Amino acid sequence: MRAMFEIRGLSKRFGGLQAVKAVDFDLAEGEVVGLLGPNGSGKTTVMNLISGVFPANGGSIRLGGRRLDGLPAHRIAKEGVSRTFQLVRLAPSLSVRQNVLLSLSFGARPVSGREAERRADEALSRVGLEGVGDARVPDLNYIDQKRVELARAVATRPRLLLLDEWLAGLNPTELRAAIALVGSLRDDGATILLVEHIMEAVRALCPRSIVMRAGEKIADGPTAEVLNDRRVVEAYLGGAAHV
Numbered sequence: 001m002r003a004m005f006e007i008r009g010l011s012k013r014f015g016g017l018q019a020v021k022a023v024d025f026d027l028a029e030g031e032v033v034g035l036l037g038p039n040g041s042g043k044t045t046v047m048n049l050i051s052g053v054f055p056a057n058g059g060s061i062r063l064g065g066r067r068l069d070g071l072p073a074h075r076i077a078k079e080g081v082s083r084t085f086q087l088v089r090l091a092p093s094l095s096v097r098q099n100v101l102l103s104l105s106f107g108a109r110p111v112s113g114r115e116a117e118r119r120a121d122e123a124l125s126r127v128g129l130e131g132v133g134d135a136r137v138p139d140l141n142y143i144d145q146k147r148v149e150l151a152r153a154v155a156t157r158p159r160l161l162l163l164d165e166w167l168a169g170l171n172p173t174e175l176r177a178a179i180a181l182v183g184s185l186r187d188d189g190a191t192i193l194l195v196e197h198i199m200e201a202v203r204a205l206c207p208r209s210i211v212m213r214a215g216e217k218i219a220d221g222p223t224a225e226v227l228n229d230r231r232v233v234e235a236y237l238g239g240a241a242h243v
């Protein structure tokens with residue numbers, strides 16, 4: 001059976017730096033996979049290549065058999081990929097609902113008017129922000145701003161959801177709530193690729209993890225096994241002490 005999402009030979013150079021080196025992996029529908037590695041190993045670059053922030057120098061990216069590489073970001077969004085960013089990126093002058101409406105107008109099947117408002121409110125409830133649609137973004141606390149980001153990403157009903165350190169910066173209570181929320185998306189069948197340094201979250205959410213070091217994929221398998229892999233332990237010891 002063909003994988004729902006497939007990356008082959010993905011490569012990216014920034015000047016003299018080979019940030020991603022011939023990376024291959026597949027995701028099956030409904031899988032939640034951690035993309036791990038020390039700082040600077042290329043994880044965010046892979047997310048940026050998938051979502052079309054910049055083009056790859058080589059390789060292919062396919063979703064449901066359709067090529068995504070080479071498409072601009074808005075077309076990739078329409079093909080069903082949505083993401084959150086490392087730093088919250090919301091429009092501060094707009095209401096929470098308007099922020100979600102904005103992403104709905106870029107989604108796979110753009111909706112407008114009443115239907116869009118219904119979908120926005122549904123996405124806000126989904127992330128625990130029922131009744132918050134009229135609030136202004138700066139009036140929300142940090143975790144609720146993160147929830148709005150997630151609502152924007154799920155409102156379009158993506159086929160693939162990319163979470164780039166969505167759990168970073170939360171206190172322990174918020175972290176537990178955020179892990180439960182991502183877990184509930186997983187239970188609903190979402191396919192998620194998750195870049196994360198918080199191993200508690202990775203262990204709780206990702207049955208499988210992929211590890212990168214210096215642009216290369218060095219491990220891919222069950223999370224518990226991967227985290228005990230000698231090359232992975234060495235990569236972290238030689239890089240940042242995040243494990």
Ligand SMILES: Nc1ncnc2c1ncn2[C@@H]1O[C@H](COP(=O)(O)OP(=O)(O)OP(=O)(O)O)[C@@H](O)[C@H]1O
Nearest residue numbers: 014017018019037038039040041042043044045046
């Ligand atoms: N737009 C860019 N221009 C030039 N170099 C870049 C760019 N984006 C990333 N890099 C470089 O590519 C390498 C990989 O960076 P990337 O952000 O993908 O790593 P990462 O694994 O996501 O790290 P972190 O865990 O710190 O977020 C780094 O050396 C980084 O400095």
